Amino acid sequence: MKLVVQVKLMPTPDQASLLEATLRACNRAADHASRVAFERGLKDRNGLQREVYSDVKVTFGLSAQPAVRVVKKVVDAYATLRANLMAGNFGAPTSKRYRKATSSPVTFQPEAAQPFDDRCLSWQMDARTVSIWTVGGRLKNLRFVGAVDQLKTLAEHRKGESDLVRRGGKWFLIATCEIPTPEVFEPVDFIGVDRGVVNLATTSGGINYQGRRLDRYRRWQACKRAELQKKNTRSARRRLARRSRKEQRHACHVNHRISKEIVSVAQRTGCGIAVEALGGIRERVRLRRDQRGTLSSWPFHQLGQHLAYKSELAGVPFLEVDAAFTSQRCPRCGHTERANRPDRDHFCCRWCGLAGPSDVVAGVNVRNRARSAWVFVTMPVPPPA
Missing domain, CATH: 3.30.420 (Nucleotidyltransferase; domain 5)
Structure with missing residues (x-):
């Protein structure tokens, strides 16, 4: 079975600025690829890659493999959108939400998560560091920390891509692990x-x-949420989002x-x-x-x-x-x-x-x-x- 393991990165200020520039460049490139896919009706990965590969590399300063990851990220986003439309998660085709979702290309936040494969990201488990590609070159000796059992799972079962995520000003890597499923025993x-x-x-x-404790906590959060909603300022909306998470x-x-x-x-x-x-x-x-x-x-x-x-x-x-x-x-x-x-x-x-x-x-x-x-x-x- 597949599980994800999250580790926290501990970059220096210079390393953090490179990571931020990398995320922003990748998401600008993803926005460009998304517009091309929407305007030309491209749904398959090979077709979109033929159209935007050169532009993504030259215009946004990405290397070959990160450019491929950006294209796959866009294709996966449109596949998820189609699945949600077919499942009725956006309502009927005549609904306002459905029309809004299908009338414009998918957009990506400036610091949305970016996938990296083993060609762009390598793990040094003994040293607790990673080496990752950035727009400013290969970034080495980037330290990470995590729970002991999570790190053990990561070292033994990591397989596939790892996502670079920035959340609340902190940096994380989320890695996919393929864990062998034990045989189900006969229950007594x-x-x-x-x-x-x-x-x-x-x-x-x-x-x-x-x-009861969870219910009390949620009632308290609801009161604070109502207070912030009354203010209806940008700061209040940011605080509402943080409280929700x-x-x-x-x-x-x-x-x-x-x-x-x-x-x-x-x-x-x-x-x-x-x-x-x-x-x-x-x-x-x-x-x-x-x-x-x-x-x-x-x-x-x-x-x-x-x-x-x-x-x-x-x-x-x-x-x-x-x-x-x-x-x-x-x-x-x-x-x-x-x-x-x-x-x-x-x-x-x-x-x-x-x-x-x-x-x-x-x-x-x-x-x-x-x-x-x-x-x-x-x-x-x-x-x-």
């Missing part, structure tokens, strides 16, 4: 995980990961911590992990106005993604099961009724009297469905007649 049981708003995750074993990183960190703990427990006990398939939940439910912001910022999908890739990395079986009536069904007698859940926190079966926390009951139902589903997943395929 499953851990059912119920995802929610008040409780971010509750396992069938009764472990509860509450979301900070809030996203905080929620991502919480999801990483929860998923890492659940996967480690599953790996240690020989269990698989099962979650509810919650795709399309925003379209299926109708909410009051005061609930819309909470649900829209609910990071359940990201938590599911973290659980999925961490399970694959650890060789832990991972399943998504049907989410219908998991919080209303009694796991002991099977009686399903809305009245079984008199309020958000409690479950009490109207038939057999089983009672308990509603999220734990939902996690048990998810676990039971995973047990049944695993039989069909691992069922041998009969030979063709």
Whole structure:
């Protein structure tokens, strides 16, 4: 499986100025190639490269391989745009957003990320330095730092391109790593995980990961966001963007911590992990106005993604099961009724009297469905007649 590793560069002032000039030159060249691709309808890499290769090298001062990377960057941007248009992410063809996306060429920010391959960038892992091409020549002995486990993964499994990124005045390299996927073991049981708003995750074993601190943090951020929106100045808009990124990183960190703990427990006990398939939940439910912001910022999908890739990395079986009536069904007698859940926190079966926390009951139902589903997943395929 593919993972990315991010390391922080520690350039001197002179090195930083060269990196900035390189990013700006590459993105100016990408803007030029994008205009040519849009005006002449070029979608393939070879056709665009024939048209703009010489101009990119001469006009913008790029070497041969960086010019090739710029062309590929533009082609990939248009491929992503086409995929989003086909998926309906820009609305119907008659919508304003769709027409805006297709009426002008793709543009690149002056300091947008730039990919480098092994001809433009080389790693010296022992010295913790990189050698990278810039518009001012080859830049050597550029130091980088990172977490120990990340650096180990980088040294053992790096493969493919690395992206040069500037974020908040700091420089980073994001490298792609191809990690061999371990074989999935046969689980002795499953851990059912119920995802929610008040409780971010509750396992069938009764472990509860509450979301109160995250909810308080987001309410505090919403208040600060409202104050800045009232000012409506350039400085306020910049601060709003920084706050938004900070809030996203905080929620991502919480999801990483929860998923890492659940996967480690599953790996240690020989269990698989099962979650509810919650795709399309925003379209299926109708909410009051005061609930819309909470649900829209609910990071359940990201938590599911973290659980999925961490399970694959650890060789832990991972399943998504049907989410219908998991919080209303009694796991002991099977009686399903809305009245079984008199309020958000409690479950009490109207038939057999089983009672308990509603999220734990939902996690048990998810676990039971995973047990049944695993039989069909691992069922041998009969030979063709």
